[in-house]
Amino acid sequence: MIVCVCNRITESELRKAARAGACTPDKAYACHDCEVQCGCCLDYAQEVIDEEVGALPKLRLVSSRAA
Ligand code: FES
Numbered sequence: 064m065i066v067c068v069c070n071r072i073t074e075s076e077l078r079k080a081a082r083a084g085a086c087t088p089d090k091a092y093a094c095h096d097c098e099v100q101c102g103c104c105l106d107y108a109q110e111v112i113d114e115e116v117g118a119l120p121k122l123r124l125v126s127s128r129a130a
Pocket residue numbers: 066067068069070098099100101102103104105
């Protein structure tokens with residue numbers, strides 16, 4: 064499904080960019096050498112990104128020092 068009509072960015076492309084670390088639509092679009100144009104897609108694009116980031120396993124930081 065196309066999320067951004069102006070840039071022809073699909074939901075799966077957006078999810079892939081989110082998994083690669085893009086936390087906002089403009090950063091995700093930059094991964095595809097695009098930039099926000101009309102802005103109509105931003106709310107839904109952010110929802111998709113938030114959903115994808117929320118689905119990622121959380122990393123746990125472990126200290127090498129003994130407590
Ligand atoms: S629909 Fe995404 S910038 Fe226009």
